[in-house]
Amino acid sequence: MAGPLRFELVSPERLLISEEVAQVVVPGAEGYFTVLRDHAPFMTTMKPGVVEITGTGGEVRRIYVRGGFADVNESGLTVLAEFASRVEDLRPDEIARQIRDAEEDLADFGDDHIRRTAAEKHLNDLRDVQRWISPA
Known part of the structure; x- marks a missing residue:
């Protein structure tokens, strides 16, 4: 299994998440995609949807985002969301x-x-x- 992925989720208000995770599923403009460690670099816009974060221990968190950008690079994944809220808070x-x-x-x-x-x-x-x- 691949090692941990560096993941950051940022909204206009604040940095919401900055940690090592196992994988992240992102609502890309062309459809959902999964990012693991050492993913090929790319950048895309996001549609409104749910970012699903699987921690290194297997725990899953879901964050609703309303648009923004996802940047996958050699450092990991950064999601810049126009709006973000935990799904359970919706x-x-x-x-x-x-x-x-x-x-x-x-x-x-x-x-x-x-x-x-x-x-x-x-x-x-x-x-x-x-x-x-x-x-x-």
């Missing part, structure tokens, strides 16, 4: 309200293809977050 009723608002926005856009496409993406991202925070 309120299901607030996410449900945001989904209702997004559904109304989508209905209001009618034939405006560009705005409809953006609204559909936002709605799908919110539904993805709801999946992470809803009880099993």
Whole structure:
């Protein structure tokens, strides 16, 4: 098994995590990807979703992020999130309200293809977050 990966998660307010971990799953703009130690370097934007951090002892933590960047380099992985919150701190009723608002926005856009496409993406991202925070 690969050794530990240096991981940092930063939000505009503060450094949230800076430690050695086993692996991190990140919601990249093109889909979720997993980073282990010695991963090939690259940088990507992130979509709203959940960063899943597996510690060196096997414990798993989940952090909801709303956009930002992920930078994988020889030093490890740095996630620069526009917003970050522990999944257990998210309120299901607030996410449900945001989904209702997004559904109304989508209905209001009618034939405006560009705005409809953006609204559909936002709605799908919110539904993805709801999946992470809803009880099993």
